[in-house]
Amino acid sequence: xFENYTVEYIEKDQVKKREKAEKFLNKLGLKYxxxxxxxxxxxxxxxxxxxxxxxxxxxxxxxINQNHRNEGILNKLVSEIIKFKYSQNIFExxxxxxxxNKDKLKSLGFYEIYSTENIVLMENSKYKFQNYIKKIEExxxxxxxxxxxxxxxxxxxxxxxxxxxxxASKENDFVYIFVVSEDKSEIPFEVRFELxxxxxxxxxxxxxIEGGDYIxxxxxxxxxxxxxxxxWVENYCDLDLNIFGKYISxxxxxxxxxxxxxxxxxxxxxYNKKIHKILxxxxxxxxxxxxxANKDEVISASKVRKLAKESKFDILKELVPVPTYRYLxxxxxxx
Amino acid sequence: xxxxxxxxxxxxxxxxxxxxxxxxxxxxxxxLQSDVMKQYGKHIEKLVSEILEENNIxxxxxxxxxKGALDFxxxxxxxxALYRAGKEDK
Numbered sequence: 001x002f003e004n005y006t007v008e009y010i011e012k013d014q015v016k017k018r019e020k021a022e023k024f025l026n027k028l029g030l031k032y033x034x035x036x037x038x039x040x041x042x043x044x045x046x047x048x049x050x051x052x053x054x055x056x057x058x059x060x061x062x063x064i065n066q067n068h069r070n071e072g073i074l075n076k077l078v079s080e081i082i083k084f085k086y087s088q089n090i091f092e093x094x095x096x097x098x099x100x101n102k103d104k105l106k107s108l109g110f111y112e113i114y115s116t117e118n119i120v121l122m123e124n125s126k127y128k129f130q131n132y133i134k135k136i137e138e139x140x141x142x143x144x145x146x147x148x149x150x151x152x153x154x155x156x157x158x159x160x161x162x163x164x165x166x167x168a169s170k171e172n173d174f175v176y177i178f179v180v181s182e183d184k185s186e187i188p189f190e191v192r193f194e195l196x197x198x199x200x201x202x203x204x205x206x207x208x209i210e211g212g213d214y215i216x217x218x219x220x221x222x223x224x225x226x227x228x229x230x231x232w233v234e235n236y237c238d239l240d241l242n243i244f245g246k247y248i249s250x251x252x253x254x255x256x257x258x259x260x261x262x263x264x265x266x267x268x269x270x271y272n273k274k275i276h277k278i279l280x281x282x283x284x285x286x287x288x289x290x291x292x293a294n295k296d297e298v299i300s301a302s303k304v305r306k307l308a309k310e311s312k313f314d315i316l317k318e319l320v321p322v323p324t325y326r327y328l329x330x331x332x333x334x335x
Numbered sequence: 336x337x338x339x340x341x342x343x344x345x346x347x348x349x350x351x352x353x354x355x356x357x358x359x360x361x362x363x364x365x366x367l368q369s370d371v372m373k374q375y376g377k378h379i380e381k382l383v384s385e386i387l388e389e390n391n392i393x394x395x396x397x398x399x400x401x402k403g404a405l406d407f408x409x410x411x412x413x414x415x416a417l418y419r420a421g422k423e424d425k
Contacts, residue, residue, distance in 0.1 A: 072349050075402065079346035079353060091341050091357075108347055109368060109400045126366060126398075 005049065007080055010039040017041075021061075024048045028063045036060055040080050042073060052077040054085060059095040078108045082124070092125035094213070096239070113214075114246070116238040132212055137251050139209050144173035148256040148287075149249065151178045151215055153301070154192045155185040156324045157199050160260070160299035163292040168258045169203045171287075176252055178211040186305055191327065199321035214243050233267065237274040245282030256285045263291065263298060294319055304328075336390040342419035345404075345412035352404035354416040357396040363387065369401035382406060386413050395420075 010017045021039050022032035036053035039061070043049060050073040053061040059081060064073050085093060095105065102112065102120045110122035113129050123129060141147065148168045152161055168175045177200070179193050193208060200206045211217065248254070257279055262268040276286050291298045299319050307316040308328040317325050327333065338358035345353040367380055379401060387397070397413075404412070 075347040075349070079348065082353070083343060086341070086343050107368075107370075109353070109398065 005042060005044045007076075008041040008043060009084065010041060012037055020048070021051050021053075024051060024065075025061055025063045028066070030061065030063050033060050038081070038084060040077060040084065042077055042080075049073050050077055052081050054081055054093070057085070057090050057093050059093055062095075062097070062101075074104065075108060078105075092123060092128050094121065094123045096121050114239060114243050116235055116242065119235045119239065121239055121243075129214070132214060133247055133251055135212075136209065136248060139176065139207055140252055141174045141207070144205075145253075146173040146256070147176065147252060147254050148172040148174070148258055149176045149178065149252070149254045150258045151180065151211065151244075152196075153180040153185060153216075154196050155301045156187050156192060156304065156320065156327065157196050158299050158301055158304050158320050158324065159294075160292045160319075161301075162199060162321055164258055164260055164289050165200060165206060166203065167289060168256075168287075169206050172256065173205060175203075175206045176254065177206060177208045178215050179208060180216050181211045181213070182217050191333075195321075195323050195327060198323035214240075215248065216240060233270060234274075237271050238278070240271075241274055241278040245279050245284060249279070249282060249284050254284060256287055258287045258289060261288055261290050264300065336392060336417065336421050338392065338395055338417070338420045339423060340420055342416050344416035344419060345408075347400050347402055349402050350404055350408070352399060352401040352409050352412050354412045355396075355398040356416045356420040357398070358394065358420060359396055360394050361396075363393060364396045365399065366397070367399045367401065369399070370403050371401070379409060382409055383413055386410060386417070390417055392417065 008017070010021060018032070018039060021041055025032050033053065033055065036055045039051060039053040041048055041051045048065060049068050050064040051061065052059060059078075062074065062077070082093065085091070095110065096119055097105065099115060099118055099120050102115065102122070105122050106112070108124075110124050111126060113121040113123055148171070150165060150168060154161060165175065165177060177196060179189070179196055181189055183189050185192065193210065196208045200208065249257070257275065259272050259275060262272055272288065279286055293299065304316060304319055304324075307313075307319070313325070313329055316328065320328070338356065341355070341357050343353065343355045345351050347353045365380055365383060367376060367383075369376055369379060379399070383397060383399065387395070401409070
C-alpha cells in the first residue's frame with residue numbers, strides 16, 4: 001500500500017510531536033484531547049495518514065487524512081492501539097464516536113452499547129457491559145417494590161448528601177446509592193465509597209454501589225467527533241441517562257431517582273434538566289430536593305474541601321458526618 | 336498447553352486476521368467476524384478448532400476478526416496468540 005510508512009508512538013511528554021498530531025486533527029475540524037496518554041501516528045514519509053489516541057481504556061481523537069480514505073488506515077490504527085494497550089494490560093477498549101462511524105467500527109470488532117441520535121458508545125469486548133449489568137444485579141433487593149436511586153460523586157460525603165439520602169430512605173422501601181467511580185476527584189474512590197458506607201450505617205434500607213464505567217464516568221465524555229461544547233454536553237447526557245433508564249433502573253427495578261437542586265454548577269444543572277426529560281420515559285420518577293443549607297449557605301463538597309485546606313475544622317465539623325470529619329482531620333488522610 | 340493470560344496477534348489490515356485469546360473456565364467459544372463469512376466462515380472455524388485441539392485447549396474464548404486472510408496466515412496468527420497466552424508474565 002505505502003512504500004515507506006512508519007508508525008510513531010507519542011507519549012505524554014513528547015510535546016512537539018503531540019503538537020503535530022493536534023494540527024493534523026484541527027485541519028480535519030477535530031479537537032485534540034490533552035488528557036490522552038498515547039497518540040499513534042501513521043506516516044508515509046513525512047505525510048501524516050492518520051492518527052488515533054487513547055486515555056486509559058478509551059479511544060479518542062481518531063482522524064484520517066482526507067486524501068487517503070478507504071485505504072485501510074483506520075484498520076491499521078485500531079490494530080496498533082489494541083496491541084499497545086494490551087502491552088499495558090488494558091484489554092477492553094471503549095469508544096464514543098459519531099453515529100456515522102458505527103458500521104466501520106463494527107467491522108473492527110466493536111459492539112454497540114447504546115446509540116443516541118448523534119453518537120454511539122461502542123466496546124470491543126462482547127461481555128464487559130453484560131458483566132457490569134450482572135454485577136449490579138447482585139445488589140438487587142428482591143422483596144421491595146418502591147426502590148429509589150441516587151447518583152453522587154461524594155467528594156467527600158457531607159451533611160447535605162446525607163440529608164438527601166435520609167429523605168430518600170424515609171420515602172422508599174430501598175435506596176441504591178451509586179458512587180461515581182472515576183478517580184479524577186480530589187479524594188480517591190475507595191475513600192469516598194467507605195466514608196459513604198460509614199456515614200449511612202444507621203440506614204438499613206440503603207445500599208452503596210460502585211457506579212462503574214456506565215454512570216457519569218468521565219471516561220465516556222465524547223470530546224471528539226462532536227465539535228462544540230453544547231453538542232458534547234447534550235450528547236453525553238443523552239447517552240448516560242438513556243443507559244441508566246434502559247438498563248440500570250430496569251435491572252434494579254428503580255422507580256425514582258433523587259437529585260439535588262444545583263445552584264452553582266451549570267453542567268450539573270443542565271444534566272438535571274435532561275434527567276427530567278429522559279428518565280420519565282423509562283417510568284422513573286424524578287424527585288428534585290432543595291439543598292440543605294447551614295446558616296443560609298448551601299452545603300457543598302467543594303466548600304468542605306476548601307475548609308479542610310484552610311484547616312478550618314471547627315466550621316467544617318458542622319457540615320460533614322463524623323467519619324468524613326475524622327478523615328479530613330487526620331494528618332495522613334487515613335480512614 | 337496451558338493458557339495463562341490474555342493475548343493478541345495479527346492485525347485487522349486487509350488479508351490479515353486479528354486473533355484474541357482469553358483464558359476462562361466456560362469451555363470453548365469461537366467468535367468469528369469475517370469479510371468473507373458467507374464463503375469461508377465455516378472453513379475458518381474448522382481450521383481454528385483443529386489448532387485448538389492440537390494444543391489441547393478446551394477452555395478459552397477466541398475472538399477472530401478476519402479481513403480475508405489465507406489459511407497459513409490464520410494458522411500463524413492463531414498459534415502466535417496461543418503461544419503468547421501460554422507465556423508467563425515476566
